[in-house]
Amino acid sequence: MRRIVPIGAALIAAAALVTFPTWSSGWESSRYATTILRDMLVLAILALSLDLLVGSAGLPSLGHAAFFGGGGYAAAIAAQRLANDDLLLGLGAAALVAAFLALVIGVFAVRAAGIFFLMLTLAFAQMVFALAFQATDITGGSNGLSGVHRPTLLGLDFNAPDALFQLVAAVFLIVVALMWRIRSSTYGRALVGLRENERRMRALGYDTTRLKLSAFVLAGAIAGVGGALSGWSLRFVSTNDVGVARSVEAFVAVLIGGTSTLLGPVVGAFVVLYLERVLPSAIPFAETVLGVVFIVFVLAARQGIVGLARTAYERVRT
Amino acid sequence: MSPEVAVLQALNGISFGALLFILAAGLSLIFGMMDVVNLAHGAFYMLGAYVTLTIVQRTGQFWPALLVAPLVVGLLGLAIEPILLRRLRGRHLDQVLLTIGVSLVIADLVGLTFGREIHSVPLPPGLDSSIAVLGGDYPVYRLFVIAFGAALAALLAVIHRRTQLGALIRAGVGDAPMLSALGVDIDRLFATTFAFGAALAGLAGVIAAPVFGIFPGMDVDALIYSLIVVVVGGLGTLSGALVGAGLVGPADTFGKVLFPEFALALIFAIMAFVLLLRPTGLLGRARIAR
Numbered sequence: 001m002r003r004i005v006p007i008g009a010a011l012i013a014a015a016a017l018v019t020f021p022t023w024s025s026g027w028e029s030s031r032y033a034t035t036i037l038r039d040m041l042v043l044a045i046l047a048l049s050l051d052l053l054v055g056s057a058g059l060p061s062l063g064h065a066a067f068f069g070g071g072g073y074a075a076a077i078a079a080q081r082l083a084n085d086d087l088l089l090g091l092g093a094a095a096l097v098a099a100f101l102a103l104v105i106g107v108f109a110v111r112a113a114g115i116f117f118l119m120l121t122l123a124f125a126q127m128v129f130a131l132a133f134q135a136t137d138i139t140g141g142s143n144g145l146s147g148v149h150r151p152t153l154l155g156l157d158f159n160a161p162d163a164l165f166q167l168v169a170a171v172f173l174i175v176v177a178l179m180w181r182i183r184s185s186t187y188g189r190a191l192v193g194l195r196e197n198e199r200r201m202r203a204l205g206y207d208t209t210r211l212k213l214s215a216f217v218l219a220g221a222i223a224g225v226g227g228a229l230s231g232w233s234l235r236f237v238s239t240n241d242v243g244v245a246r247s248v249e250a251f252v253a254v255l256i257g258g259t260s261t262l263l264g265p266v267v268g269a270f271v272v273l274y275l276e277r278v279l280p281s282a283i284p285f286a287e288t289v290l291g292v293v294f295i296v297f298v299l300a301a302r303q304g305i306v307g308l309a310r311t312a313y314e315r316v317r318t
Numbered sequence: 319m320s321p322e323v324a325v326l327q328a329l330n331g332i333s334f335g336a337l338l339f340i341l342a343a344g345l346s347l348i349f350g351m352m353d354v355v356n357l358a359h360g361a362f363y364m365l366g367a368y369v370t371l372t373i374v375q376r377t378g379q380f381w382p383a384l385l386v387a388p389l390v391v392g393l394l395g396l397a398i399e400p401i402l403l404r405r406l407r408g409r410h411l412d413q414v415l416l417t418i419g420v421s422l423v424i425a426d427l428v429g430l431t432f433g434r435e436i437h438s439v440p441l442p443p444g445l446d447s448s449i450a451v452l453g454g455d456y457p458v459y460r461l462f463v464i465a466f467g468a469a470l471a472a473l474l475a476v477i478h479r480r481t482q483l484g485a486l487i488r489a490g491v492g493d494a495p496m497l498s499a500l501g502v503d504i505d506r507l508f509a510t511t512f513a514f515g516a517a518l519a520g521l522a523g524v525i526a527a528p529v530f531g532i533f534p535g536m537d538v539d540a541l542i543y544s545l546i547v548v549v550v551g552g553l554g555t556l557s558g559a560l561v562g563a564g565l566v567g568p569a570d571t572f573g574k575v576l577f578p579e580f581a582l583a584l585i586f587a588i589m590a591f592v593l594l595l596r597p598t599g600l601l602g603r604a605r606i607a608r
Contacts, residue, residue: 060411060415062418108590108593108594111593111597112597114410114411115353115354115355115410115411115414118355118411118414119355119545119549120549120593122357122542122545123542123545123546123549123586123589124586124590126538126542126582126586127582127583127586130582130583130586131582131583134579134580134581134582135579243538244538244542245538248418248422251415251418252418255415284430285426285427285430286426287422287423287425287426287429288422288423288426288427288430290422291419291420291421291422291423291426292419292423294415294418294419294422295402295416295419295420295423298406298412298415298416298419299402299405299406299416302412
């Protein structure tokens, strides 16, 4: 009984999420809400994958957009060059290319820790940005790739906005389930061990460099899948998707929401996208607000929104 | 590439290196003292350039900017250290994250105030001509940048080695808690260092403004270049910044001439190579890697 209730609640929530366009169709702004929610879910996927590094393994990566954008480009270019809009081809290309980029960068980055790791990921991600910017023939350079085809799978066409939303929501749920699974696995616990005491992990016989690299590659691949979804959503992939701003966005989302929780990065992504996309119609300086919110959380609430809520809940209960 | 072109490009490379030194010296100094990589360094540089733009637009004069911009940025640094960074002393990673927030705010406010378009300021009078170098024309301003960078390096070295402030800085870099225990006001020293490092970024912004233009996104460019310089040269020392800038400036310039497609990849390749051989940078100290 104790397991059935949360599982049942999770299933209902999942079903509610996927069918959001249907049951919200009576709203005046249903279309707009669906678009915003879709982009929130995409950013949440990026944030969840980043939290595997920042939260679980204690690796503060500030270059995660390299894999997100790399995946976005890979999916769009693979479909374009092979004249094939198959969903699995797109997702596969995105995950593979992102994983490869993460492997190349990771080999250098995971040798460092802490602040130095952060610097290296930031700098190397900028190399991916530079490549995307300069390889005009492949990536469209500063113009980006527009008119990205939305994928199909076995006769299912994800071109319609609602169908695409459902695809994004489904992938998001799979990523959440995967993260949940990783967290409770020996592998996930080994990552936490890295964060808590790397030397002890080494003494216990773990190859910590390889462990870090595997987490970096895994997180990169998932970010790449998020990038593919972003490209399909916006029908556009550009250097913005590989830029520092996107990396910072994801990092801010993870931190505001709360690191090393399943809910935190998702909540953080929603808050960040709300500030960036919904708020600017009211005030022009949304980035400043985002910066100030971030500063306040780093200074006063490092545990993030979810951490704050948990503390508050525990205080009420006792 | 003919020898003449090579010499001119070498001059370009050295002048870019001189600018990178001014930029990276502040970053390195702050890290050496406080163990904080100031990710708002690019935003400080940007602010310096936009202050220059304002001064040139209002007064038509360039030279006052050389004093005013570092002062403005330095004062901002002087405010940020005690108000924000000091609260997280000892939590170095969180301090770094804090500077991300600061850079977001500065970049956005600058963009709001000055618009998102590209601005330029003319070369200052007196330095806007060219002189003959090996039969070609070479802009005097770039020679000025080299001279300025060299003079600043010499000045910083003298301050570092010969003055009481330099002794305090060296002691703080070596062991800040011990310095504090000996009765030195470490709060003041940290605030001064942060302000001074910020002022150097602002100064780099002034020097760069007439050559590299003033535009949104310049903060990120500057930050990435200065990170590469300190990663290559080694973080935390002036000599590291000098060596890193001396390598990265010319490498980037020649890269852009010889294989424009891969220019940026070249300096990243240098960075990767140095990291493989010496993870702490060429002149870095061992404690950085922790």
